[in-house]
Amino acid sequence: MTTLLERLGGEAAVDQAVERFYRKVLRDERINQFFDDVDMDRQIAKQKGFLTMVFGGPNHYTGRDLREGHRHLVGRGLDDSHVDAVIELLGESLRELGVEDDAIMEVAAIAETVRDDVLNR
Amino acid sequence: MASIRFGDRLVTLRDDLSVLEALLDAGLEIPNDCRAGVCQSCLMQATAGPVPEDAQAGLRDTLRSQGYFLACRCHPRHDLEVRLPAARPMRVTAVVSGHEYLAQDILRLRLSTGAEFRYRPGQYLTLWRDERQGRCYSLASVPGRDPHLELHIRRIPGGVVSNWAHDQLRTGDRLQIQGPAGECFYVPGNPGRCLLLVGTGTGLAPLCGILRDALHHGHWGEIQLFHGAAGPSGLYLVQELRDMARRCANLHYSPCVLDLQGSPCDDVEVGAVGELALSTVPEPRDWKVYLCGAPRLVNNLRKQAFLAGTGMDDIYADAFVPSQGLKKTA
Numbered sequence: 412m413t414t415l416l417e418r419l420g421g422e423a424a425v426d427q428a429v430e431r432f433y434r435k436v437l438r439d440e441r442i443n444q445f446f447d448d449v450d451m452d453r454q455i456a457k458q459k460g461f462l463t464m465v466f467g468g469p470n471h472y473t474g475r476d477l478r479e480g481h482r483h484l485v486g487r488g489l490d491d492s493h494v495d496a497v498i499e500l501l502g503e504s505l506r507e508l509g510v511e512d513d514a515i516m517e518v519a520a521i522a523e524t525v526r527d528d529v530l531n532r
Numbered sequence: 533m534a535s536i537r538f539g540d541r542l543v544t545l546r547d548d549l550s551v552l553e554a555l556l557d558a559g560l561e562i563p564n565d566c567r568a569g570v571c572q573s574c575l576m577q578a579t580a581g582p583v584p585e586d587a588q589a590g591l592r593d594t595l596r597s598q599g600y601f602l603a604c605r606c607h608p609r610h611d612l613e614v615r616l617p618a619a620r621p622m623r624v625t626a627v628v629s630g631h632e633y634l635a636q637d638i639l640r641l642r643l644s645t646g647a648e649f650r651y652r653p654g655q656y657l658t659l660w661r662d663e664r665q666g667r668c669y670s671l672a673s674v675p676g677r678d679p680h681l682e683l684h685i686r687r688i689p690g691g692v693v694s695n696w697a698h699d700q701l702r703t704g705d706r707l708q709i710q711g712p713a714g715e716c717f718y719v720p721g722n723p724g725r726c727l728l729l730v731g732t733g734t735g736l737a738p739l740c741g742i743l744r745d746a747l748h749h750g751h752w753g754e755i756q757l758f759h760g761a762a763g764p765s766g767l768y769l770v771q772e773l774r775d776m777a778r779r780c781a782n783l784h785y786s787p788c789v790l791d792l793q794g795s796p797c798d799d800v801e802v803g804a805v806g807e808l809a810l811s812t813v814p815e816p817r818d819w820k821v822y823l824c825g826a827p828r829l830v831n832n833l834r835k836q837a838f839l840a841g842t843g844m845d846d847i848y849a850d851a852f853v854p855s856q857g858l859k860k861t862a
Contacts, residue, residue, distance in 0.1 A: 422589075434839055451835070455844045460570035460590050470568060 415521075416466040418514045419505065425466065429459045432504040441496045445484050465521060474528035481529045494529060498522045537580075537613040545607075551576070551587075551614065552603035562616070567604045574603040581612035592845055594715040623660065623708040624649065629680050631703050635768040637687040638734060639698050642673075642680040643709065649681060653741025654718065654822075654850070657711030659683065659693060667693040667855055670738035670824070671712065674745050681709075684737035684768075691855070714738075716822060716850035718745045724753040726819045730809045730833060732760045735825025736769065738850055742822055747780060756813060757785045760805025760829070763793035767800070774799075786812070806833045810840070817841030820848070827851035 419425060433455055437443050446454075464470050481489060501522065502515045536543045536551055543558045545551070552574050555562050564574040569590065578599040587606035588596045600617065626649075630642030641659075651657070653674045660666040673682035688694045701707070716738055727746060729739045736759050743757060757777075761767045767787045777785040788805040789797070801808050806829050813819060821837045823830045830851040837847055 430838075430843060433844075434841075437835065437839060451838065452844055452847070452849075456590060456592075457570060457572065460568075460572075464566075464568050464570050476565075476571070 414466065414468050415514060415517055416463065416468070419466060419510055419518075420508065422463050424508060424510075425463050426459050428501075428504045428508055428510075429455055429462060431507060432501050433458075435500040435504060436497070439496060439500060442493050445487070445489060445493070466518070474525060477525055477528040478531055482531055485531045489530065491526070491530070494522075494526050534608045535611050536608075537611070538615065548607065550604050551601075551606040551608065551612070555603065562603060564604060569602050569605040572602060575600055575617055576603045576606075576614045577601075577617055579613045579615060581608065582610050583612070584608055592715065593719045593721075594717060594848065597719050621710055621712070623710045625706055626681065626709045628701055628703050628705045628707070630682075631701060634684060636765055638768055639685040639687070639694075641669075641683045641685055641697060641701070643683070643707075644680050645709070649709070649712075651675065651681075651712035652717035653745040654716045654738040654824075654848075655712035655714040656738070656850070657681070657683075657709050657713070659685075659697065660708040660710065661693050661696050665692050666710070667691075668711075668713075670714070670734070670741070670850065672737040672740040674741060674748055677744065677748055682737075682741075684734040686734045688855075693855075714850060716742070716824060716848040718742045718749070718751075720749045722753075722820075723749065723751045726754045726813075727751070727756070727822065728809060728813050728816055728819050728837075729755065729757045729822045730760070730805060730829070731758070731823070732805060732825035732829050733766065733852070735759075735823075735830075735850070735852060738824045739822060740769065743783070747783070752782055755780075755783045756809070757783065758788060758805050758809040758812075759786070760788045760790075760808075760825075762790050764789055764795045764797050764800065765793075805829065806836070809833070810836060815841065820846045823847070823849045823851075825850075825852055827853055 437446060498519050502519060505515050505518060534545045536545060536554060538555060538560060543554050545554050552562055552564055562574055565571040578601060583599055583601045584606060587601035591600055624645055626643040626645045629644045632640050634640045651671055653671055656668045656670040658666040658668050669683040669685060671681060672684055673680060685694050685697050687698050729743060731739045739757060770787055773785045777783045786801055788801040788803060788808050792802060816837050819842055821842050823833050830849050834847050834849050838844055
């Protein structure tokens with residue numbers, strides 16, 4: 412059975428998608444204000460590792476870090492509309508790299524499972 | 533079975549344990565969190581022995597080239613000697629071997645050390661005035677080519693270390709240095725890549741080191757060096773860099789000022805150095821980009837280069853944050 416990671420094109424493809432995704436994020440007026448003070452170098456490196464792990468199959472990730480990491484942003488107004496924008500831009504990035512629609516929907520479904528952690532509710 | 537030396541402890545790896553697990557089992561305290569190669573909390577450095585490639589996945593080339601690895605992903609076949617990155621290098625004694633001016637307020641300080649001081653050009657060291665007062669300065673020299681360490685020190689109004697270095701230090705004086713540190717340097721292995729080097733003020737010091745190190749390693753890809761200053765009096769090493777660019781066909785040097793301030797200057801571009809650089813290299817997608825100096829320039833250009841297509845791992849940035857205690861001074 413192939414993992415989602417393999418269907419996305421493997422680790423190198425995820426790395427490419429993450430950079431493409433953050434270029435969109437930083438240009439997107441709906442959400443780029445949340446990244447003003449973020450060290451993008453570190454953010455991108457961590458996101459590559461995180462998504463590779465999540466798409467690679469079962470893992471022991473608990474979501475605690477996602478809660479911690481976004482708590483101050485919820486205080487600054489982070490809500491469902493911003494999560495929607497993030498999922499949309501991630502999908503666009505994968506589509507531009509030639510990923511099939513069903514794999515993108517699977518990615519979006521995984522993202523939905525952490526929505527409540529991200530929004531601390 | 534491989535064994536791991538950590539300080540004065542020797543830990544044998546059993547049962548396919550990772551270095552992290554083995555060290556933790558031995559009762560050692562190693563920072564860690566995800567244990568899946570994501571959070572990078574368990575970053576360590578190998579000081580001896582070959583690091584498995586898998587253990588360096590996702591790390592920048594500057595970290596890889598210094599032997600950094602993730603302990604949770606490290607399953608070595610051979611013995612390793614490792615340490616935590618927080619282990620501060622010792623202070624060592626250096627002797628002032630040169631003290632001369634590159635511009636009105638920019639001192640070129642040359643230092644020699646008894647023991648070998650290992651560093652990469654572009655990294656920085658801490659120059660200690662006394663036990664408590666130290667500042668960071670970037671290295672413009674190249675090991676193996678230059679017998680001395682070279683720093684460019686701008687006089688900062690009220691600066692306790694820069695004014696001391698300018699007014700009190702003299703050739704022959706002894707002082708303490710500590711380092712090196714920093715991830716802004718040339719990594720050999722891609723001699724044909726195009727390099728964009730942009731700096732302001734004494735951001736030229738690390739860029740000079742990086743530039744000369746690249747050429748020393750036979751770099752043949754295009755190199756664009758942009759040095760920005762407020763006015764012509766802030767530019768320095770202009771003639772040396774022009775001469776170097778004449779000798780090296782792949783090197784292009786552009787001194788830039790915001791304002792000519794009334795002085796007639798040939799061959800100096802007028803405008804914001806970042807904008808001038810990006811108008812010369814409008815598509816930096818496949819470039820390696822080095823940014824040193826004023827934080828506003830560095831952070832802004834890092835973002836712009838990334839948005840224009842440069843990979844984040846191909847951007848090397850060193851923002852000279854004004855000193856509050858031990859941070860860098862421009």
